[in-house]
Amino acid sequence: MGGSPRSVGVLALQGDFREHIAVVDGLGSTGIAVRKPEELDRVDGLIIPGGESTVMDKLSRLYGMADAVKAKIADGLPVYGTCAGLIMLADTVLDAITGQQSFGGLDVSVRRNAFGNQLDSFETDLAIPAVGADPLHAVFIRAPIVETVGPKVETLAALDDGRVVAVRQGALLGTSFHPEITGDTRFHRFFLSTLG
Ligand SMILES: NC(=O)CC[C@H](N)C(=O)O
Numbered sequence: 001m002g003g004s005p006r007s008v009g010v011l012a013l014q015g016d017f018r019e020h021i022a023v024v025d026g027l028g029s030t031g032i033a034v035r036k037p038e039e040l041d042r043v044d045g046l047i048i049p050g051g052e053s054t055v056m057d058k059l060s061r062l063y064g065m066a067d068a069v070k071a072k073i074a075d076g077l078p079v080y081g082t083c084a085g086l087i088m089l090a091d092t093v094l095d096a097i098t099g100q101q102s103f104g105g106l107d108v109s110v111r112r113n114a115f116g117n118q119l120d121s122f123e124t125d126l127a128i129p130a131v132g133a134d135p136l137h138a139v140f141i142r143a144p145i146v147e148t149v150g151p152k153v154e155t156l157a158a159l160d161d162g163r164v165v166a167v168r169q170g171a172l173l174g175t176s177f178h179p180e181i182t183g184d185t186r187f188h189r190f191f192l193s194t195l196g
Pocket of ligand 1: 049050051052053054082083084085087112113141142143144
C-alpha cells in the first residue's frame with residue numbers, strides 16, 4: 001500500500017487538522033490545509049479531522065465549504081472522516097444540536113458522544129483486517145458510534161460488544177477513533193491507497 005505521492009486536502013476550519021497533515025507528509029504525500037472551496041480542486045482526496053462537529057458545521061456553511069464538499073463527495077472524491085469528521089460524513093446525526101447539519105454521503109446514522117460522560121475517552125486494540133493482520137491501537141475521544149449502516153456500507157471494525165467504529169462506502173471512509181495521534185499510520189496508508 002502507499003503508491004505514488006498524492007495531494008491530500010485536510011479540512012482546516014477547526015479540529016486536529018495539523019496532526020493529519022503531519023501523517024500524510026510523513027508518508028511521502030503532501031497534506032494541504034483546505035479552507036476555501038477552490039482549494040478542493042487541487043487535491044486527490046480529503047480528510048475531515050476530529051474536533052467538534054457542531055463548530056465544523058457552522059464554519060463550513062459560513063465559508064461556503066459545505067456545498068463545495070458535498071459537491072466533491074457527489075463527484076466521487078475520496079474522503080476520510082475521523083471522529084467529528086465521521087459525523088460530518090454521516091447522512092443522519094443522532095444527538096445533534098438543534099439545526100446541526102452534516103455533509104452526508106455515508107448511508108449511516110451516527111450518534112454523537114455515544115460513550116457518555118463517564119467514559120469520555122478510552123483506548124483499545126481493534127482487529128481491522130482491511131488495514132493488516134495486527135490489531136490497531138485505537139484512541140476514542142468523546143467519540144461517535146455508528147448505530148445503523150445502509151446496505152452499501154461495509155463495516156471495517158467494531159468493538160467487542162459489536163458497536164461499529166469504522167466503515168467504508170465507495171470512496172468514503174469513516175472512523176470513530178483517531179489514527180492520526182497514535183503513530184500507527186496504517187489507516188492513512190489505506191486511505192492513500194484508494195486515491196485515484
Ligand atoms: N474527538 C472528536 O472529534 C469529538 C467529536 C465531538 N464529540 C463532536 O460531536 O463533534
